[in-house]
Amino acid sequence: MHIRTFRAASLQDALETIRHQMGADASVLHTRQVRDGWMGWLGRTYVEVTAGLRDGDESAEPGPTFDEDADELTDCAALPIRSVYLKNEASLPGPLESYRDQLMEFGVAPRTADRWLQATESFTAGLGDSIGEPWMEHLQRSITRELRIGGPIRTQPGAKHIVALVGPTGVGKTTTIAKLAAGFRIQERRRVGLVTIDTFRIAAVQQLEAYAEIMDLPMEVVEKPSQMQPAIERLGDVDLVLVDTAGRSPSSDARIDQLVELLRTAQPDETHLVMAATSSASTIRSVLKGFAPAHPTAAILTKLDEASSTAGVLSAITASDDFAGIPLSYLTHGQQVPDDIQVAEAEPLLKRLLPGTLTREQMDAA
Incomplete structure (x- = not known):
């Protein structure tokens, strides 16, 4: 088999080049996205496609085939370039x-x-x-049309509502907890209690304690599952309990299992998965898969102000044929407590879809 690798700005460009140089009988063997520059930094992203062409009329042997949803190829029968190209051949404006x-x-x-x-x-x-x-x-x-907006946390006076925040390290869970607590305490005039099980980072506990003291909120620290229910009871007659959890790697099964056990004892009414809007699509997909055992009911996107593009994030959280999508509850866009948080809506996310994205209203204002 004659094998060559092509690099182009887009998959369609690569397929066009392969078809012209190797013919329509060539088979796609491998495809991936690559970035040039020093160690992948400061460079452009390209699509790299490896194609093969058999000599003579040999029957096709098992090999990888192109999967439009994956970064790599799956192990199936090789797919002729004419079949792949026809999927992208329809012209667009x-x-x-x-x-x-x-x-x-x-x-x-x-x-x-x-x-x-x-x-x-x-x-x-x-x-x-x-x-x-x-x-x-x-x-x-x-x-x-594919984006799910779930709405904010809703509480009723006198009815204790427990909400847990989970997610990977470094996405801003503790700061988000403080923003939510301040909003419900000051604006909604609800009685709020805090629980932290982030005992892996002493600084995180101290940070939440400082917020609790400023806002005059009761707070409990939990180190193991058996302490959870007594801690919640000691908070007293509160309307909302916000549970802060330690950041965990979505690939660490043991740590996720510990989290699930703690949540089981807390019995939250809602579990919000906190993710950074600056994350890549592959990272978001990994987080969604890794934290699935925690059964998140909604998602919070943080660091929207730092995101140069939300295209990748949106592609990972929106509904598709094989994924129902995850509803969004809140967006955060800065470190200020309690100001830099808002109930999720589509416009702020789509405004940052791609660098330089402008709506008609913004163009008119300019």
Whole structure:
């Protein structure tokens, strides 16, 4: 077999080159995204595709095939380039084609990018010359249809409502707990109690204790499951209990099992998975998979102000054929307590879809 590797700005460009140089009978053997530059930094992202062409009329042997949702290829029969190319061959309007390359550059899987863009084209097809709005706004609307907004935490006076925050290290869970506590204490005038089981980081406990003292909130520290219910009872007659947990790696099964056991004893009414908007699509998918045993009911996206693009994150959390999506409850966009938090809505996320994204209102204001 004759094997060659091609690198291009997009998958479609690579397939076009392979088809011209090796013919339609070539098979895709491997595909991945790569970044040039020093150790992957300060460089551009490319799609690298390895293709093979058999000599003569030998029958095909088992080999890897192209999976549009994966960074690598799965072990199945090799797929001829003509079959792969036909999936991406439908032409898109110029602006949408350029968006496809940008979406993939920021980690959106080809299949997801195509779904978004084809939905956008279908929506605009019936508008004809009356489109009237930038293509980006139509693309944002297409993504909005897949985005789940779950709404904020809701409490009732006199009914103890327990909410736990879980997630990986460094995403801002403790600061988010403080923002939520301040909002419910000051704005909603609810009685709030705090529980922390982040005993792995003494500084985190001290940080939460400082917030509790400033806001005059009861707080309990729990080190093992048997202490959880007594701690919640000592908080007294509160309306809302916010449970802060230690950051855990989604790939650490043992640590996740410990978290699940603590949550089982806490019996939260809601469990919010905290993730950073600055994370890559692959990282978000890993977090969703790793924390699935904790049965999160909603997600909080933090550090929105630091995210250069939300395309990858949105591609990981929105609904698709094989994923129901996860509802968003809150967004945070800074370190200020209690100011830099808001109930989740689509507009702030889509405003940062790609670098330089502008809505019509922003263009008019400029």
